[in-house]
Amino acid sequence: MPIIKVGVVGFGTIGSRVADAVLRQPDMKLVGVAKVTPDYKAKLALEREINVFVPESSMDRWEELGLKISGTVEDLIDSSDIVIDATPGGVGLKNLELYKKAGRKAILQGGERGEAVEATIVPQVNYHEARGKMVVRVPSCNTTGLVRCIWGLRREVGVERVFAFLVRRSADPADKKGGPLDSMELNPVRPPSHHGEDVRTVLRDLSIFTTAVKTPVTHAHVHMLLIKLSKAIPRRDVVDILAEERRVLLVPESLGMRRTSDVFELSRHLKRPFNNIYENIVWLDSIHCDEGWVYLAQAIHQEAIVVPENVDVIRAMCTDVDAESSMNTTDIRLGIRKGIL
Numbered sequence: 493m494p495i496i497k498v499g500v501v502g503f504g505t506i507g508s509r510v511a512d513a514v515l516r517q518p519d520m521k522l523v524g525v526a527k528v529t530p531d532y533k534a535k536l537a538l539e540r541e542i543n544v545f546v547p548e549s550s551m552d553r554w555e556e557l558g559l560k561i562s563g564t565v566e567d568l569i570d571s572s573d574i575v576i577d578a579t580p581g582g583v584g585l586k587n588l589e590l591y592k593k594a595g596r597k598a599i600l601q602g603g604e605r606g607e608a609v610e611a612t613i614v615p616q617v618n619y620h621e622a623r624g625k626m627v628v629r630v631p632s633c634n635t636t637g638l639v640r641c642i643w644g645l646r647r648e649v650g651v652e653r654v655f656a657f658l659v660r661r662s663a664d665p666a667d668k669k670g671g672p673l674d675s676m677e678l679n680p681v682r683p684p685s686h687h688g689e690d691v692r693t694v695l696r697d698l699s700i701f702t703t704a705v706k707t708p709v710t711h712a713h714v715h716m717l718l719i720k721l722s723k724a725i726p727r728r729d730v731v732d733i734l735a736e737e738r739r740v741l742l743v744p745e746s747l748g749m750r751r752t753s754d755v756f757e758l759s760r761h762l763k764r765p766f767n768n769i770y771e772n773i774v775w776l777d778s779i780h781c782d783e784g785w786v787y788l789a790q791a792i793h794q795e796a797i798v799v800p801e802n803v804d805v806i807r808a809m810c811t812d813v814d815a816e817s818s819m820n821t822t823d824i825r826l827g828i829r830k831g832i833l
């Protein structure tokens with residue numbers, strides 16, 4: 493089996509999780525990570541024998557601190573078949589020059605939007621569109637969560653339109669960026685939010701309206717969706733479709749799943765790296781059907797949900813492995829669940 497050499501540029505919330513997921517794949521080698529700040533995360537990465545590459549201008553600082561580096565960011569790019577760019581929104585597009593210069597493929601994250609992006613991919617839907625591309629984007633956590641949830645119903649029954657109301661976490665747990673502390677912020681005040689348009693980069697002709705409110709929490713988003721199906725089907729069929737959908741986990745209230753804090757506690761009991769919840773967590777008892785309309789509520793662990801998508805897009809861009817085989821490998825290696833908890 494050919495081994496894909498992967499470099500990760502940006503070792504924050506998403507980059508550290510994607511690097512960890514790459515280390516768990518049988519057909520990938522993590523060449524290393526590019527990091528700007530010489531902090532405890534760098535020290536712990538080195539303890540895990542992850543190679544760390546830094547900007548040339550800061551090499552002396554790292555050496556002064558006794559942190560062993562493996563080279564410059566350019567060295568990492570040169571040694572990799574593909575680069576996952578997980579730098580803050582907007583930086584990835586600027587970094588593209590580096591990847592282009594080295595002739596390397598690149599995967600950008602949800603914060604990047606621009607003409608340089610050749611395709612936006614949610615593997616369940618359009619894995620094959622990443623083939624032969626040099627610059628591909630994995631969309632944001634909210635978009636990925638919406639697409640995954642709508643896709644099964646659209647594929648199996650047909651979807652006429654979607655209204656989605658997003659209750660957003662305002663910052664990640666480790667963020668210093670702030671957010672509303674004792675307030676909720678209409679984000680935007682004047683709808684729609686950008687999420688619907690982003691969903692249409694994958695589900696192109698979907699009629700979808702989204703809007704959002706930011707809340708003073710850090711651990712998850714909650715989406716409340718109203719989905720108009722092309723025909724009315726019984727609730728049990730909706731449950732069956734969602735229970736069959738990859739990376740969607742239905743959780744019953746009877747098992748004590750009511751709050752986002754229950755979802756976070758679940759993540760600890762699953763004993764996954766970084767307490768990741770890779771799945772959409774759909775509250776089983778929230779599913780309500782009425783004359784072709786489906787209502788449901790789901791929680792999205794914003795720090796983790798795009799991790800399996802990045803892994804699959806690496807395979808889509810660098811191999812001829814088909815979508816199902818890639819997603820099977822990813823899901824097994826990351827212990828991803830589906831069905832009813």
Ligand code: NAD
Nearest residue numbers: 502503504505506578579580581601602603632633794795
């Ligand atoms: P983050 O701020 O947690 O991490 C970014 C890291 O990149 C930081 O460690 C920063 O020091 C580093 N960095 C900045 N410039 C760099 C450079 N030139 N070279 C190397 N490293 C550099 O950001 P994040 O939350 O991981 O977000 C990364 C991307 O993922 C963004 O596009 C974001 O929109 C997207 N995304 C974030 C989330 C989330 O909830 N955090 C979810 C889905 C997608």
